[in-house]
Amino acid sequence: MYPWILVSTIENWLYIALSLVAVVLAVWAFGDCLIRGKDQFERAGQKTKTFWLLLTGVAAFVGVVSMAGAVNSLGAGFSLFQIAALCVAAVYLAGPRGELKLFGSGGSRPYGY
Template identity: 30%
Template sequence: MVAFAIQSWINLILWIAILGVLLWAFADCVIRRKDAFPAIGTMPKVGWMLVIGLMVLLTFFTSFGLFAYIGAGLAAYYLLDVRRGLREAAEGPW
């Protein structure tokens, strides 16, 4: 009985963390320049906003499950790869 309560708390914490990372990725995508996305050879800004926004909605409304894991991977890819490329395109490598 206690194990189920602990598991539900862990799932809730993970769900909130994943939703926060997805919202961070979406907000970062919104503030980036539109012309920087094709400059680094990635999907256009509107495409990233649609994909990340859809994952935010699916993660929020379906609770913790497959969409949360897919959204976490998508947000991690955007924040660790695409975001770095966008910053380097705007500011330079140094």
């Protein structure tokens, strides 16, 4: 077996694994945004829920479509759209999500945990 075939195979599987991680993060961000209340966004001083739903929804869609393309073509590469989708998901999960957790759902639990 030629060594470049082995390297190419490993590279393809690595791209598929990275695509899977990007999809999981994007879907997680969209799902978390979906379950949060509209008033939580207002109390946290963040952009509106509609804004974040739109961004994370597009990121999840792009991630799923790109993942399907990567699996179909055996790891065609990590595209620019996947990187953008991953950035949107990471920004939501690192920023607004943490602040939204502080304001909770307005129930009887203190601090929203």
